Amino acid sequence: MSYDRNLSTYRETSVMGSSREQLVPLLYEHLLVNLKRAAAQIRQGDLEGKAQSFSNASAIVYELLAALDFDRGGELASRLASLYAFWTQEISDISRTLDLDRLDQLIELVQPLHESWVEAARAAGQERAAGGAA
Template sequence: MFIPVHARAASAYQKVGLESVVNSSNPHQLTQLLFKALLQALSAARSQMVQGDVAGKCQSVDRALQILQDGLDGALDMKKGGEIARSLRALYNYCGVRLSLANALNDPLVLDEVRGLIEPIAQAWDQIRPAVN
């Protein structure tokens, strides 16, 4: 399949731009980026679900699951985080189950439920001011 030069250049630029942002971010900022990407994936999945784009929906749900499991859950420090980390882990696991169900049933209301659970946490995270070392 042929991909136009401008599309390849834009893709490369996005990748370099994202890598630059990630490499220059502190852990707090990286978590903000993960929440933002998760919410974007949920929005995309919902839109694709409503439009009947099965392949796109599956990719977006898979991306959301990866962000939840590998990014947000993977970053939890269970020793230092105590009850908050345990609660977040339980929430992320629940959201993962619900995302899988939304994907299987093609149910945008389940995606809305997950968004409703994640959005307040993302907003609260944005309000946290990390300690300067």
């Protein structure tokens, strides 16, 4: 079994073993990894690798979209859905144009949301732990 296949299996296991509040930050983390990898691949002229990284990034954005709960999330879920649609279009356009400045801007948009989701997951975990200890 190759290193890449082992890594892929590990990643799938880590996602499958994640709680709901851990899943979204994990998806954001993988989205950032793929966007940054695509940037490096564009710089290196690795167009095949770039295509795979952007394909992975698009799939992750679709997973984020599928995870939205419009009944409980209301307006926030609708706004996130619009944002994810924008990201999907940006990924497609950047993949075609190889515009590194635009890709850097997309990464800068994703990064603070990733950090917010990490903090929200941490807070939810602490609340759950405090509730179980009470």
